[in-house]
Amino acid sequence: MKITLDVNGTRHALDVEPRRLLADVLRDDLKLTGTHLGCQHGICGACTVLMDGKAIRSCLVLAVQCDGSSVRTVEGLAGPDGEPHALQRAFSAERALQCGFCTPGFLMVAAGALEADPGLADDPEAVESVVGSNICRCTGYEPIRRAIVCAARAQRDTTA
Known part of the structure; x- marks a missing residue:
């Protein structure tokens, strides 16, 4: 087809x-x-x-x-100039990856959540829902949660 x-x-x-x-x-x-x-x-x-x-x-x-x-x-995900997305920067800064296999999926589910709800950083239950939607076998999820909150705050601060 x-x-x-x-x-x-x-x-x-x-x-x-x-x-x-x-x-x-x-x-x-x-x-x-x-x-x-x-x-x-x-x-x-x-x-x-x-x-x-x-x-x-x-x-x-x-x-x-x-x-x-x-x-x-x-x-x-990166900007047209190749500048990493806020989530990519936050995942690196918060050490939210180890083997990296799950990282693209987490980045994309978080990007969709951030686009749908720019106030995500202020809603711990929503962040937990995003983190809980995917599986990671290496990091223990806390760094991923911190990275999503960090990126949400960074996006909020640049658009405010």
């Missing part, structure tokens, strides 16, 4: 098998390997991307379901 996707600001016309997953199209066809495949059952969150601004598990969505949509992957 022919589909059109806007991925990280670039329009792609693709011919995909109807049962092909978005994660596979991103990784194999578009070479955007920052979208990681962990459990492939939608549990771990490593494959999280933003579709039309909403965090989704790309291992559970067929590419044909995304026809005409805008998809943002971790490769599209």
